[in-house]
Amino acid sequence: xxxxxxxxxxxxxxxxxxxxxxxxxxxxxxxxxxxxxxxxxxxxxxxxxxxxxxxxxxxxxxxxxxxxxxxxxxxxxxxxxxxxxxxxxxxxxxxxxxxxxxxxxxxxxxxxxxxxxxxxxxxxxxxxxxxxxxxxxxxxxxxxxxxxxxxxxxxxxxxxxxxxxxxxxxxxxxxxxxxxxxxxxxxxxxxxxxxxxxxxxxxxxxxxxxxxxxxxxxxxxxxxxxxxxxxxx
Amino acid sequence: xxxxxxxxxxxxxxxxxxxxxxxxxxxxxxxxxxxxxxxxxxxxxxxxxxxxxxxxxxxxxxxxxxxxxxxxxxxxxxxxxxxxxxxxxxxxxxxxxxxxxxxxxxxxxxxxxxxxxxxxxxxxxxxxxxxxxxxxxxxxxxxxxxxxxxxxxxxxxxxxxxxxxxxxxxxxxxxxxxxxxxxxxxxxxxxxxxxxxxxxxxxxxxxxxxxxxxxxxxxxxxxxxxxxxxxxx
DNA sequence: TTAGCACAACCTGTACACAGCATGTGTTCT
DNA sequence: AGAACACATGCTGTGTACAGGTTGTGCTAA
Numbered sequence: 118x119x120x121x122x123x124x125x126x127x128x129x130x131x132x133x134x135x136x137x138x139x140x141x142x143x144x145x146x147x148x149x150x151x152x153x154x155x156x157x158x159x160x161x162x163x164x165x166x167x168x169x170x171x172x173x174x175x176x177x178x179x180x181x182x183x184x185x186x187x188x189x190x191x192x193x194x195x196x197x198x199x200x201x202x203x204x205x206x207x208x209x210x211x212x213x214x215x216x217x218x219x220x221x222x223x224x225x226x227x228x229x230x231x232x233x234x235x236x237x238x239x240x241x242x243x244x245x246x247x248x249x250x251x252x253x254x255x256x257x258x259x260x261x262x263x264x265x266x267x268x269x270x271x272x273x274x275x276x277x278x279x280x281x282x283x284x285x286x287x288x289x290x291x292x293x294x295x296x297x298x299x300x301x302x303x304x305x306x307x308x309x310x311x312x313x314x315x316x317x318x319x320x321x322x323x324x325x326x327x328x329x330x331x332x333x334x335x336x337x338x339x340x341x342x343x344x345x346x347x348x349x350x
Numbered sequence: 351x352x353x354x355x356x357x358x359x360x361x362x363x364x365x366x367x368x369x370x371x372x373x374x375x376x377x378x379x380x381x382x383x384x385x386x387x388x389x390x391x392x393x394x395x396x397x398x399x400x401x402x403x404x405x406x407x408x409x410x411x412x413x414x415x416x417x418x419x420x421x422x423x424x425x426x427x428x429x430x431x432x433x434x435x436x437x438x439x440x441x442x443x444x445x446x447x448x449x450x451x452x453x454x455x456x457x458x459x460x461x462x463x464x465x466x467x468x469x470x471x472x473x474x475x476x477x478x479x480x481x482x483x484x485x486x487x488x489x490x491x492x493x494x495x496x497x498x499x500x501x502x503x504x505x506x507x508x509x510x511x512x513x514x515x516x517x518x519x520x521x522x523x524x525x526x527x528x529x530x531x532x533x534x535x536x537x538x539x540x541x542x543x544x545x546x547x548x549x550x551x552x553x554x555x556x557x558x559x560x561x562x563x564x565x566x567x568x569x570x571x572x573x574x575x576x577x578x579x580x581x582x583x
Numbered sequence: 584t585t586a587g588c589a590c591a592a593c594c595t596g597t598a599c600a601c602a603g604c605a606t607g608t609g610t611t612c613t
Numbered sequence: 614a615g616a617a618c619a620c621a622t623g624c625t626g627t628g629t630a631c632a633g634g635t636t637g638t639g640c641t642a643a
Contacts, residue, residue, distance in 0.1 A: 137603090137604095162594090164593085164594070164595095165594080165595070166593095166594085176595090180595085180596095194595075195594085195595080196594080196595050196596065197593085197594050197595060197596090198593090198594060198595080199593085199594055199595075200594095200595085
């Protein structure tokens with residue numbers, strides 16, 4: 118019952134006075150993170166009854182969550198088979214990154230958000246976390262990338278833009294994480310620190326356009342680095 | 351049982367050998383169109399049991415459809431109240447149009463689709479349909495606008511871009527249709543014909559970049575014309 | 584041995600009953 | 614008269630049983 122006792126295996130401890138919407142959001146975020154952090158790598162078959170048992174609810178709320186994940190493009194529900202974590206073909210992956218680059222540039226153009234000291238402090242925290250990252254700790258690296266994305270979302274004033282940026286981030290993040298282990302760790306960390314440094318400088322100048330540009334350049338860099346390890350069909 | 355007997359009121363005649371997915375798509379498209387063509391204007395309360403009765407299914411598939419519509423931002427599901435067709439506040443409306451303009455420009459930049467003679471013929475058909483439109487026939491005008499959007503989707507090679515363009519089109523289309531009756535009919539038709547003419551010229555030149563630009567300019571024109579009739583809070 | 588087929592085991596899809604929630608309405612008390 | 618409250622009524626949320634679909638497996642027969 119208490120949060121002190123950490124279960125041996127994965128287990129969702131439900132808060133006591135939790136409303137229906139909160140429970141839905143909790144399970145959704147949990148499954149989304151498991152997919153994005155590769156706990157469930159692409160191809161994994163999820164069972165509604167198994168998830169229902171784990172989260173101690175019936176299949177009905179689980180189905181709602183899975184259908185939302187399907188809408189987000191993270192899973193594919195097949196009748197009689199199961200819910201399969203989506204993979205992305207190379208073409209769609211590249212197209213998505215190209216689109217994300219353009220969307221990132223728009224952060225500074227379409228009703229940019231307000232920059233506060235909290236944002237700068239968060240950037241500094243991300244830098245520290247990145248620097249103190251043990252070698253080849255891909256999972257924590259992914260978490261930092263997730264938090265950086267959240268920070269940038271917070272800086273995006275246009276609600277529709279923010280929404281679609283997040284949508285495509287979650288859709289391709291796990292694929293990028295998949296390739297992470299094939300890349301040079303030092304380069305990856307250096308690239309991440311460079312982006313954080315550029316973002317911080319842009320934020321200090323209150324230049325949201327520069328923020329969007331820095332993000333766009335970073336995405337381009339990622340795609341280029343991954344491109345080396347992808348063989349064309 | 352037979353399709354010959356057309357029911358007096360709206361009724362969905364289910365094809366015989368229809369699979370589950372097809373039925374879902376059919377009901378989804380039907381309700382989406384009813385919302386976008388203002389059969390269900392913003393604020394309308396939809397009842398799951400009523401819809402289930404009309405489409406002759408149980409609440410379960412209807413709920414799936416309504417939740418997908420909620421993901422698309424067309425309805426808002428409130429516990430204990432009902433499913434309410436969404437309205438859009440002015441700020442979000444403008445932000446969405448700004449984003450749509452930028453996305454339209456990307457049609458010609460991110461892996462543009464192939465132009466065929468069918469596209470030109472479809473454009474010509476849309477021109478004829480627009481010209482033969484009776485005055486103040488907003489509903490058929492909306493249908494033409496829908497078909498034009500479908501045509502442009504078909505010309506968008508990048509799957510992610512196409513997806514998000516459609517998403518935001520469906521989200522704001524009905525709001526634009528709402529203001530339609532307040533605008534000058536002749537101007538509206540002229541604007542539509544101008545866009546079709548520009549698109550046709552761009553397609554003949556095989557210039558997808560010009561297609562995107564024409565669409566973007568058209569969206570800007572729409573927003574400007576509507577802006578005159580909107581009072582700032 | 585191997586190709587073919589029937590079946591069992593698992594999955595999601597559907598229908599329905601019931602619980603929980605929001606809201607309008609009628610009553611009652613001041 | 615007016616305000617406050619209890620309740621009836623409608624809605625969506627949830628749980629559960631069953632129907633329909635898919636796939637792997639093992640038996641059977643050539």
